[in-house]
Amino acid sequence: MSLLHLAVSLPFLGALLIPLIHYYNKRIHPGYFALLVPVAAAVLLLMSGQVSQSVKWMPRIGLNLDFRMDGISLLFCLLITVIGALVVFYSIHYLSSREQLGHFYTYLLLFMGAMLGVVLSDNVLSLYLFWELTSISSFLLIAFWHHKEKSLQGALKSMLITVFGGLMLLGGLLTLVSIAHTFSIREMVMQADVLQQSPLFTTAMVFILLAAFTKSAQFPFHIWLPDAMEAPTPVSAYLHSATMVKAGVYLIARFTPLFALSAQWIYIVTFIGAITLFWASFNAVKQQDLKGVLAYSTISQLGLMMTLLGVGGLGVYYNNQPVFYAAIAACVFHIFNHASFKGALFMVVGIIDHETGTRDLKKLSGLLQLMPVTFTAAIIGALSMAGVPPFNGFLSKEMFLTSMFDSKSGLFHGPSLVLLLSLVIIGSLLTFIYSVKLLKDLFFGGPPSVDKHVHEAPLLLLLSPLLMVTVVVFTGLFPNILTPMIDSAGQAILNKHVAPLHISHWHGVNPALVTTLLIFAAGTALIFTYQQWAPIYSVQRPNWTFNYVYEKLLAAAESISYRLNNKVITAGIRSHLLLVFSALIVMTVVLLLQAPFNFGSWHLSEVRSFELILVVLILIATFMVIVAKSRLFSIIMLSAIGYAVGLFFVFFNAPDLALTQLTIETISTALFLMCFYHLPKLSRYEETMPFKLTNAVIAVGVGAVVTVIALMAYGHRFSPSITEYYIKHVYDLAHGKNMVNVILVDFRGFDTLFESTVLGIAGIGIYTLIKLRDSKEVNHEQTKK
Template identity: 45%
Template structure:
């Protein structure tokens, strides 16, 4: 079986979720869904040995061969790592959701359909070799995450957060698509592997920097980098299983994956290195600084996620410097290793912390840290998990986050010694910003765990008596907490099997085998500058944490309107009010007014195009001669139209309308188009009959607007439309840029289609699908009309809802 099909396995399985939800109400639907990520995780582990040896696997499924667009699943070290995170963390999240979401009160069929749709989208992103299909899956994550964030759609916050996340990420996705199109044009391919192979030919091209910036916009919006991070805190309105999945291991990591995958294409540019590294470090500091301000547990984790994503992004930017130095000896190979290593650590400890936040909310009825405290005694297991995850996030031993944080400090210190792109001058800023941000990381990590579980319990603030979560809800976070500790003691096992192969794939062209980027990780490297920085972080962080009550109120000095969230809200409100005012100006409710808008626009745009492009030319040589019958028919047509406009009774208007149609039919007869004439006569006859059948229901003729100015305006619009259409017809007839297809029909209608009537053959054979769809449209319209006729609505004052 082509393993590319496994990408679609979750979304195909989602088809059966509503059936299982309805038919098997006694069993939680999550137990059936759990089978899917576990199966995929086990399957993908089979590729580990291949990627450890520097190999890869490819599977493809053709989609649009004529445009060179196919579903190509390319599994190397980088895509395999993300696939394992998507399915592995996904399995734990589904297990957690089984005990978190009540099967009797929640619409589990919707939840798991959205979750499986999202899983397919993420697998598609990380495995796609074709940039067009990658974009398809990219936007599918935006849609499915919108549905997941807005799962509790009756809540205003859920709807607002879902819309905000979709607006920002879809904007970034569209920008990214522009970058992909430029890359496809410059590289003459949509294959990522081929673009990487031809990267040296792309650098000097005119739109290279523009493509670079557009691709980064997509990555920055999805991975919540500054200033686009504002959607992530509002997304915390989603159920906790959604937050644990989307915002620790999957959706927010999609932008990181994109940067890692396209590093071999853009790393040669200093713009890429400065933007990725600089924005990453700014995001790291910004998220860490404002995380301490938050009072909601999930909001703290949201800002901490923003900060940690910035950390990984900065490491990805630093790793790109490997393309400008001796890759075998440079310290910058640590940056790539540290980025991937911390990506794994973050997914593990942040997933456990989100689950603990959900447990606290589930068992105490609140996430407000000001109402919490003293839960250590009643929730010892949850406290232990929270402690392990928080200490790993703070970068303390003996937890996995300590190791990757040390590698991060090593990489930032190395930046100041890089002699290209002014890093030797400005590079000193990076370790300073990294150190300050790490201090605040230490503070919010301690803030999260100790303000929640330590101190005195505030019983009066809680609506329910707190207790430890059920065993089933604890399994997933406990597994993740155990992994946090295990990674610290066996980091090189993780490095050899997952991290090194991912770095080889990420820095394609520099390395050909995982052993070339092998980084030996250990908890003790002696008294290094990194260790001294860590001791400083612990010292200053401890002091600031213990004195939080004295300086935390400083955050309140910032007006909300001056924040990025306030700016977004102001722009949205101003935009909504402005568009409402604008729409009220032209949305008058009068149909005639709308027609005037459309007709005037058509006249202005069409005439301007004709004369600006010098497209108006008339060639009378090909016109048919005008005879007496034609003149009489034209006079009859004009008189019929005038009669419609001046008619004072409905019967006169209906008869005059029939006269217009019959006049057109006479023209077809005169110019030897009997089939068209017959069709026109039949239609006109039926139309007149229908008018007469509904005659007694037609409204009385009314005159709108008696002033001469108004009539003059109508005349100008009508004359403008008529003249414009006449000019277009004359110009189109006189300027045939390509030979008419009519001769082809004449030559082939009998020999190819075996027909004698050219009109019938065109409708049935040459335009067979068009005719088929027209029939389908008419059939649907007929069904709609029939349904409306058969529809029985309750009478006035009726309370019978069953009718």
């Protein structure tokens, strides 16, 4: 096994072993065992280098574990493993020992392995497999506190929206496969010019965009992320700041060289990102829950990354990457920066919730003196998010603004440029407001209104966020230490060689600097006058929100499902058969009308008189079953039909089939007589049943359809009959003399095995029901006594 495959396998192996270790060893916290997994995976990934490695899995359907490590994959792998290690260490001291820790670390490692698979997969089928696994594992993590109704609702919402995106991803990837005739993303990118000429290019593009937008909580699919904040804080710090929500960003980055040849791709990615940045920032300002502020801030930052990828796609569109490379570099840089400062902020919020017992900003204030170390981590993370120097967030924000102003030399000009700049500048202003306002409301003012005695958190709980804000400061002061990684990732995204990047705090007086100064001035004024303009948020009514639309759609879907279930599923076997047989008739008739057909050539033997007599007997017996007034008479008529069929086998020189048929018919008749004796009487045998025209039409239609299909199949034989093979080899291969038995037991042994298994399961189910009924009757009798 290669190093890449081993690194991806480690989290899944840990997910299997850690619950067992925790079950048999309660003295050592399972988090310490889980901590070894991301550390070991990070070492293996760094040792592997930028390579492509493949393991055959299901080659016949094209599903192989083809992993490729390049610049963008390496960046995400380091985020997944290194921040994963910090989150695991943080969770050890955050979660109570009374929690289901074995389950927690199982879900967390499952998610870690799935994310590694997503960013390393070059095979589109394995990419989809890991993509859906991230949705499933994140659902389990969000619903970890399943005793809380909000946790279950948040998990359900995230599952519905992201799995919808997963279905879109599958459609987009399979569409690309049908055009490119390859499962490799790298080979698809190499055929970008050819793929663009396909009429299915736009369809694949729309599907991929929907998948990315749902996963990265882009407008209007952003509504799942705030509700997902009901998960434990370590989950929020890991999934919703550093990894899962950036999977959509990764998908857009990976397919930029392919789809950025289209102007529609650039416009959609850019403006959806800009709208998301503006709308989420606007909503973040009014939030009163600490996690709510961070949730909407995460959405806004993801919108910023999408906007950068859209503008950076101009480098592909114009085949002149140096002009727009700054946008791609800014996106890569901000992915790293956001993971560092937002992960720290989530952990800080968890510490505050842990020590004060609340996340309500109305109750929290004046924590500066009570929690000075926590304040230090919070102010570094928040100011970096606000884009204040000298932290790393300032540098990527300046690169972002510069790229937006430079977009005028591309597709954006006139009204589109004005709209884009308006959205990103107002969004950046609101980002500054909610970041600084969070610090002001949380750490300044009077003492907090909480029942707990507030004090600083233990050092071990503070260690992870302090390490992350140290990275924020260090990479802010020395940003060029990251330029090799940024350049490598940028080259992987554009699929072209780019000039080396140089990052500095001072770029001279330019539009980006002037805009930043105006944002600082206007933002500070708006923060201190918040009460005067806050009523603007009351304009939006509760039934004008996307959450309201989601809830109404979900309620309507549930209502329709219940009604459909009551009318179809629980309506009885007649309704089921009616639907199945009606579909058979309609599909067959439509097919026969659309395509010319004939009954082919028949080779019929002469019909003998005794065969006609048997046919008449079977028809008479069948009619008598329908009109019979007693079960005994119905059983006799059914037996007559079975024995008549057995006689047909005798006349057609198939004594083994005849023996089997007669034996089974005898056993079936005996069993029927034994069972029906104990069944209650049915109204059918006590009163006249009304004639049902629907039943008659369906019965005649099915008979006609099956007859037509059988005649057409008989008249069109495209290969010789298998009969000769059985006749030739029944003795030498199976060593049997009864051909029917040999076919059932040897040649089609698996069919027989599965049929027997089904019968066995049915028997166990019937036995269980009988025993349950007996136990209820016994309990009832005891209660009466």
